[in-house]
Amino acid sequence: MNFHTRKWVKPEDLNPNGTLFGGSLLRWIDEEAAIYAIVQLGNQRVVTKYISEINFVSASRQGEIIELGITATEFGRTSITLQCEVRNKITRKSILTVDKMVFVNLGEDGLPAPHGRTEIKYIQDQFPDSAVE
Numbered sequence: 012m013n014f015h016t017r018k019w020v021k022p023e024d025l026n027p028n029g030t031l032f033g034g035s036l037l038r039w040i041d042e043e044a045a046i047y048a049i050v051q052l053g054n055q056r057v058v059t060k061y062i063s064e065i066n067f068v069s070a071s072r073q074g075e076i077i078e079l080g081i082t083a084t085e086f087g088r089t090s091i092t093l094q095c096e097v098r099n100k101i102t103r104k105s106i107l108t109v110d111k112m113v114f115v116n117l118g119e120d121g122l123p124a125p126h127g128r129t130e131i132k133y134i135q136d137q138f139p140d141s142a143v144e
């Protein structure tokens with residue numbers, strides 16, 4: 012699983028209990044997963060179709076640095092299925108897991124379109140000249 016994006020938990024991300032608000036976390040993970048799907052499928056027109064159970068494993072607090080991880084677990088005909096985890100960057104303690112997020116590849120007509128992809132492509136393979144950290 013690749014943990015690309017880091018977030019610094021700030022006051023505006025908190026719920027009234029002073030811990031990270033679930034809605035903020037879901038917004039971040041949906042965007043991160045959408046970007047992953049766009050890159051993997053080589054198409055900006057992808058939509059979230061399905062999100063399985065979301066397990067808020069542990070709370071995160073203001074000032075913590077967290078990281079968002081995504082990996083593809085299945086390539087369908089028009090869909091891609093992803094697995095997600097959010098964890099504390101320093102302690103690696105798990106904060107959230109989502110077993111299944113399904114994104115659908117759309118054509119110009121807005122209907123599901125075959126994407127032709129069958130396996131994970133790494134940035135280095137897609138853009139050989141790019142420097143990846």
Ligand SMILES: CC(C)(COP(=O)(O)OP(=O)(O)OC[C@H]1O[C@@H](n2cnc3c(N)ncnc32)[C@H](O)[C@@H]1OP(=O)(O)O)[C@@H](O)C(=O)NCCC(=O)NCCS
Binds near residue numbers: 058086
């Ligand atoms: C995405 C959308 C076009 C798909 O339409 P649809 O009629 O369900 O399309 P299909 O039945 O052809 O299914 C498309 C793919 O989604 C998969 N799928 C459909 N329903 C699913 C479900 N409940 N769970 C998991 N996968 C599902 C299908 O298996 C298929 O994948 P495959 O081609 O790899 O086998 C339509 O549901 C839609 O527009 N939904 C709203 C999306 C949206 O607004 N998202 C939020 C903002 S991004």
